[in-house]
Amino acid sequence: MTRTEIRITGFGGQGVVLCGYVIGRACAIHAGQHATMIQSFGPEARGSSCSATLVVSDAPVLYPYIRRPDVFVVMSNDGYEKYAEEIKDDAVIVYEQDLVHPTPKPGQRTYGVPSTRIAEQLGRALIQNIVMLGFFGAVTRIVPRQEMREAVRNSVPAGTEELNLKAFEAGWTWYDEQYGTRGSAAMAAPASTG
Amino acid sequence: MTAEPSGVLTGIHYLDGDFACGEGAMAAGCRFVAGYPITPSTEVVERIGRRFPMMGGIFIQMEDELASMAAIVGAAWTGTKTMTVTSGPGFSLMMENIGLAAMMEVPCVVVNVQRGGPSTGLPTMVGQADVMQARWGSHGDYPIIALCPQSPQEAFDLTVEAFNLAETWRTPVLLLMDECVGHMTEKVVIPPASEIRVVNRRLTDKKPEAYRPYEPDERGVPEFARVGDGYRFHATGLTHDERGYPIMTAECQARTVRRLVDKVRKNADRIVRFEEQDVEGADVVVLAYGITARVARAAIDMARAQGVKVGFLRLVVLWPFPEAKIRELAARIRAFVVPEINLGQLVLEVERCAGGQARTCGVPHAGGGVHDPEEICRVILEAAQ
Numbered sequence: 212m213t214r215t216e217i218r219i220t221g222f223g224g225q226g227v228v229l230c231g232y233v234i235g236r237a238c239a240i241h242a243g244q245h246a247t248m249i250q251s252f253g254p255e256a257r258g259s260s261c262s263a264t265l266v267v268s269d270a271p272v273l274y275p276y277i278r279r280p281d282v283f284v285v286m287s288n289d290g291y292e293k294y295a296e297e298i299k300d301d302a303v304i305v306y307e308q309d310l311v312h313p314t315p316k317p318g319q320r321t322y323g324v325p326s327t328r329i330a331e332q333l334g335r336a337l338i339q340n341i342v343m344l345g346f347f348g349a350v351t352r353i354v355p356r357q358e359m360r361e362a363v364r365n366s367v368p369a370g371t372e373e374l375n376l377k378a379f380e381a382g383w384t385w386y387d388e389q390y391g392t393r394g395s396a397a398m399a400a401p402a403s404t405g
Numbered sequence: 406m407t408a409e410p411s412g413v414l415t416g417i418h419y420l421d422g423d424f425a426c427g428e429g430a431m432a433a434g435c436r437f438v439a440g441y442p443i444t445p446s447t448e449v450v451e452r453i454g455r456r457f458p459m460m461g462g463i464f465i466q467m468e469d470e471l472a473s474m475a476a477i478v479g480a481a482w483t484g485t486k487t488m489t490v491t492s493g494p495g496f497s498l499m500m501e502n503i504g505l506a507a508m509m510e511v512p513c514v515v516v517n518v519q520r521g522g523p524s525t526g527l528p529t530m531v532g533q534a535d536v537m538q539a540r541w542g543s544h545g546d547y548p549i550i551a552l553c554p555q556s557p558q559e560a561f562d563l564t565v566e567a568f569n570l571a572e573t574w575r576t577p578v579l580l581l582m583d584e585c586v587g588h589m590t591e592k593v594v595i596p597p598a599s600e601i602r603v604v605n606r607r608l609t610d611k612k613p614e615a616y617r618p619y620e621p622d623e624r625g626v627p628e629f630a631r632v633g634d635g636y637r638f639h640a641t642g643l644t645h646d647e648r649g650y651p652i653m654t655a656e657c658q659a660r661t662v663r664r665l666v667d668k669v670r671k672n673a674d675r676i677v678r679f680e681e682q683d684v685e686g687a688d689v690v691v692l693a694y695g696i697t698a699r700v701a702r703a704a705i706d707m708a709r710a711q712g713v714k715v716g717f718l719r720l721v722v723l724w725p726f727p728e729a730k731i732r733e734l735a736a737r738i739r740a741f742v743v744p745e746i747n748l749g750q751l752v753l754e755v756e757r758c759a760g761g762q763a764r765t766c767g768v769p770h771a772g773g774g775v776h777d778p779e780e781i782c783r784v785i786l787e788a789a790q
Binding site for chain 2: 247
């Protein structure tokens, strides 16, 4: 059994939960895996820290919460500081490079993307989360590109599909241009139980 | 009967437990919901509020939970399937009218997405400490049925089932969800309407002059007449005879209340539902429900890896309690292990039914999180000694 734990964090309003939802949907519906998403339900207000977690597995997910994430998607520096300690020693850190300044442990791999800047260039800062999602997809190859695209198309508000798919492609392309086209093999993390 | 297609969102979805519960209600044919928003249950009525206009349903945000419960009891007399949704503090306020629904034999569904208590407790965090309140929270002797989903998929399936049970037995049915399942998003498959089994209350075909509202059929359940269909109608929380009129005698009390209680008690084998895994030859059986059932299975995997023969009994229906099953198991195993997110509730029922034949080991948790599987595994290993 493989079990991959993911933490996504950022400010409230950055689209953290939708980002987690699309990943979960891609895995559970489009790629035939099991994916349990839980969003933080603290009394967060817009602008404060917000988080979503995912457990992705080839077997039904029993324990629904994450303990030591394999992948850490960070869109705010506050979020980084809040959760950096919990992640695995060999975790993959995917971050908004203009907003987050990671200080990884040896063994942790970091992948940065200026997702807000790219979103602004596409015309709407709001789609920053989907740029990040495209970049995350390219880094982790958690599901094939086409399936993640389908999940985006089926998750965003009607009428915004084209813009969001552009954002998704821009994020994926950033990875290809900056880090090559092979993916980080992040999902080959050792299996844990639960 | 099968489901009315207008209420069924057939397809493969990625939904949280609250949304899935709302979809289950609509698929079951619920068309009247009254509620007062409370975390972590609000998403159920948000979903219903958004979708009800498309199928002619009515949602009313009431002034409080007393009124919410009263509204669904009243509306059910029109023949409509009704539901309310709440969490611990609201559930406490609903107790009086849950008793009224039981006494007047009104089919309705009450969803309690359990959070940490007592009082306002932990609004955004999980608990399973309303299990005994669900059984005994209203005064007097009365029947109750309670179901407990372990996933968003089951939140859908068991909400449909809750309505079917309410309609079959003319009694309030509780869906005891928990915050973790309510706020967890997973794949939910909603079948075509033609594949969803739906039960509707048995309407009387007697002539109005021959109809007596509380005359039981062969199952002990009276036939229903909708208000406005031309039948003489009297419903009261007072002890009543078969005409529905108050009779204040010990004899009438015995006849009425025994029949109410026996509807569920004597038909328990038709209502009780559980899943068992590897109980044959087991030394220890873990009994769990709701989100804790999933965590317990992770613990069972750990214990098996250490060579312990562990079986698993997952309760889908908590009330009525599977007394016969527990007795049968108690005669041939060494111990039960009962993890639950409270400080010891259903474990008392297990202990009662085990009757000293097998040890009973609780694994309490005060709420605000789920157990660590390691903690449950440790108790399994101790129990196997």
